Amino acid sequence: MSIYGVTKGTKFEEQIDKNGKGEEQGAGMYAGLAYLAKERGLDELSEVLLKIAADEMRHAGIYAVFNGHINQDIFEFLKKIAPVESNAFESLNQFASKMRGIGLEDAAKQIEAIAVDERRHGELLKNIVDKQSK
Template sequence: MKEMAEKKGRTKIGLFGITKGTMLEDQVEQYLKAETQGAVMYCALARLAAEQGFVDIAAALGDLAGDEARHAGLYAVLNGHAPQDLLAVLSQFAQLETAAQGKIDAFAQQAHTLGLHQAAAAIAATADDEVRHGKVLEDLLAVQKENNSN
């Protein structure tokens, strides 16, 4: 597998699947799992810290969560877990993100029905995030399409 490739004057380092089928594959999988779990835990701890008024701790934990998510992304790429057809995947994700709103709103309503009003509000806020994510992806795709047509 080529590690260096030229495209439109840019140099890229090709890491996709480079550890797949090697003696490192299992270790990369372990790191992927650990980093993924770490990202989730740091996000959860950041939320708890914010709820408890530890604003600086919450911000630091949020940063750590982002680092762990990036690390997980690296390991996913190394073992070839990410689809390589980036634009097709982004298009699919844009649709999924936008479509998630209805399901998440229904889930929030279930929490509300159970009297879990704070949980319902927090869950409903994620629906808005999903729609925003879909819009961001759609905008990125539109810019890419426009750039390719020039």
């Protein structure tokens, strides 16, 4: 039995949304702490925190499914989102240039690395969609 939409329209819908938002925020917080730990040479701690961040994001996804917030047509959604991911490369690099322009070189480098990840995400999603349509 699917859990998709089981809490939508129930007395639990609002609480499920709150729980999901909390999990999303927790994922970002733990991922940020993991980055700081890694930066400080605390590699083992960084790995633990990243695993917790992944768990929190998985929990957020489950809450989103409970309330039916996820598009059930997986491949149609991926087809639409792939170019968004790919196109983020250019805008993020422009943003990195602005950061560099005010002397934030290290921040600019991190944003450029994010831009590369976003382009890679777009390529991965496009390949998945292309493979599925064959």
